[in-house]
Amino acid sequence: MARLYLIRHGRPSSTWGGHDDDPGLDEAGQAQARAARDWLLSRPQIERPGLVVSSPLRRCRETAEPTAAALGVPVEIDPVVGEIPTPKSLSAEQRPAWLRQAFQGTWGAIDGDMDYDAWRSDIVASLAQRANTAVFSHYVAINAAVSRLLGVDQVLAFRPDHTSITVLETDGETLRLVEKGAEAATGVL
Template sequence: MARLYLIRHGRPSSTWGGHDDDPGLDDVGRGQAEAARDWLLSRPTDARPRLVVSSPLRRCRETAVPTAEALGVAVEVDPVVGEIPTPAALSAEARPGWLRSAFQGTWQAIEGDMDYDAWRGDIVTSLAARGNTAVFSHYVAINAAVSRLMGVDQVLAFRPDHCSITVLETDGTTVRLVETGAEAATNVL
């Protein structure tokens, strides 16, 4: 079975709902990215990631770079592991309230113009097709995968900290949750 590592991005230079729609990492976040790299490289050779995948957003791409450089591979950008899609008619100012509401419910109850339960299935399907891979993603996208694998409909299955590493296994078809990453108090809610 191949190992998949879902890594939440490091601490960004501004928080969601802030003025920068695509912030990079702050100094703490850069240190977290290096610590994640070191942890990933300390895995046994047969479980060490060989590929690095990232959400298109800057905070994930910057978190992925130290690992990719250490492995000598390019970062593959994959929108499937990106942020939860915001309804088209929703303004940037309304997004934080929409997210807070979504966090309180189930995947089927999220208001929007798409099927968010299907979105989380797409994430798991994408992960199943990968070998030993480090996937740098987001709070909600990681919850999408973990809640699906745990068989729960709640949007928030757990609260991954910045650079929290959740471990999965795949045989190329199915995905199994091995362990969730570190949780912490977060300002997401």
């Protein structure tokens, strides 16, 4: 089975619910991106990623760039590993409260205009096809994959810290959790 690394983006320059809906990384986040790159490149050759995939959002792209540059590969953008889709009826100001409510429950109970359990299935299916890849994603999307792999319905299976690296294995069809990444001491920032 091939290794797959699921990495949460580095610390953004503003938090969710802030004025910038697509913030880049702050200085600490940039340092975290370089540390993630160094960790990924320190893997034995057989486990080292050869491809880099990112959510379309700037904080993920900026976290992915040092790894892609070091490997000499482009960053492939994949919307499937992007942020959890917000219901169309919600404003940007309402999103934080909606997310806090979603964090308290199960995937099937999230209030919205889509099937969020199907969304997490789509993420797992996409990841299963990506061997030897570093995938830069988001807190909730990572929880979508991990909760599915652990067989739990809770939205929050764990609290991945910024640039937390969750290790998975895939044979191209199935996905297996090897090790959860580092957890944050605080809630989502």
